[in-house]
């Protein structure tokens with residue numbers, strides 16, 4: 001009898017990673033990352049000359065299938081001595097809400113020649129922010145309902161979520177809405193491609209589509225009051241038939257097995273979300289620990305014994321992360337994306353030359369220079385809203401701000417200020433949970449950033465004034481997916497059992513430096529004042545600027 005293995009595939013913003021996990025030792029025996037050929041489509045439909053408006057972010061669904069096939073095939077090549085017969089399950093996780101309109105057989109509308117040139121037929125990526133108008137209207141209508149679902153979602157639904165995105169399609173391209181037999185999360189769509197059958201999962205339904213374990217979806221009357229054409233959306237184009245996380249969605253088809261080199265019939269787990277699958281992989285299976293999944297954006301996951309309402313959180317869903325607990329989600333829409341933007345746009349040629357001479361990336365060069373500085377030495381304080389604010393303000397129309405610039409400000413000072421701003425944003429989230437009765441005793445980090453930037457992690461420990469542990473698996477979400485795959489394949493009785501056996505943290509931890517804690521405490525008080533002034537209506541200048549940028553003139557309300 002050979003060993004047992006499971007495959008996890010994490011579909012991120014830019015790429016998909018496949019890992020093969022040994023279910024005895026918990027080690028990742030092979031992995032492979034495949035970038036999406038078309039990446040994030042935010043300026044023009046590839047090769048079609050169709051320009052996109054501001055705040056749009058699309059993807060090509062064919063990229064997901066290609067990335068899956070190549071990542072798994074290449075991973076298997078590296079897994080010497082492992083037979084496909086020893087692989088018991090496959091789990092996948094995806095960014096969310098990343099959604100697409102499809103025909104009844106799963107064909108994406110953007111793959112049909114007649115709709116190819118229509119942006120609304122493509123995948124809307126999680127960070128597509130052009131449905132803010134619909135989100136605002138939805139929040140208004142939901143706010144007037146009796147027994148509204150809004151408190152379970154922190155008081156506001158984000159434009160990143162499913163219903164605003166569908167409604168935007170209906171408003172701007174009713175022909176696409178009519179032609180779509182189904183609207184589906186990309187997570188469920190890829191499971192459909194693997195198993196040949198459509199399934200839906202409770203995680204994306206709960207966090208992104210307003211579904212509640214006891215109450216189900218909101219009533220038809222709610223959808224009717226949004227727009228009469230949406231009245232039967234759930235029954236006509238979504239589904240009430242949902243699989244709990246950890247269950248088996250189906251088995252790998254012969255066609256997919258041939259393309260990847262896997263065995264047909266391997267169990268495929270119900271789809272799941274990148275942030276949520278990371279919890280068991282990082283050992284977060286009980287209340288008290290806040291997980292930070294830090295990459296392009298940051299997602300937070302916390303568990304609780306009760307359903308509490310926390311302003312500005314993304315949502316609380318019973319069994320949404322770990323069965324038996326209420327799973328809380330919050331997050332920041334841009335973190336690594338801010339540093340990427342700065343490295344691309346804010347660094348002078350001399351720094352590019354220096355980085356090249358030293359064989360460093362620009363991020364590494366800036367980290368080297370910035371870590372020599374003391375907390376507060378840059379004289380800068382920033383608001384990290386370059387992609388809006390997800391938690392706790394839930395407003396995609398907010399923008400970034402940097403205060404304290406002078407003629408001697410250096411690029412590394414600005415880089416450090418952006419990192420500090422994202423840490424203050426995390427502190428707002430952590431404090432809001434604590435103030436609303438959800439304790440945070442420990443912090444665990446995973447995602448790409450904790451492995452890429454040690455200075456950043458120390459700043460987080462200092463700003464949050466907590467010890468920060470880091471998950472040992474570099475590809476934490478993919479490992480979490482492999483755990484769910486193993487549960488679906490029958491290798492473990494539950495995800496908690498899989499986590500207890502396989503999760504690992506790095507032995508070294510980031511301890512708060514008390515001198516920095518004091519300085520950052522003071523700066524955080526100022527961050528909160530700026531946050532509340534610009535984010536809670538004290539000064540709406542960011543919205544005015546955004547409206548002018550969109551060419552809509554000065555709005556009457558501002």
Ligand SMILES: Nc1ncnc2c1ncn2[C@@H]1O[C@H](COP(=O)(O)OP(=O)(O)O)[C@@H](O)[C@H]1O
Nearest residue numbers: 012013295296336337339340363447448452453
């Ligand atoms: N040394 C670094 N320091 C800080 N950020 C970095 C560094 N190197 C890359 N990044 C940022 O990491 C982000 C990618 O994070 P990662 O977790 O790998 O991807 P994803 O979020 O797509 O899963 C990018 O936004 C990039 O700007």
Ligand SMILES: O=C(CO)[C@@H](O)[C@@H](O)COP(=O)(O)O
Nearest residue numbers: 012013095096275295296297
């Ligand atoms: O919002 C969620 C999960 O709910 C994420 O999928 C989204 O922030 C994207 O995460 P990444 O930054 O690509 O890891």
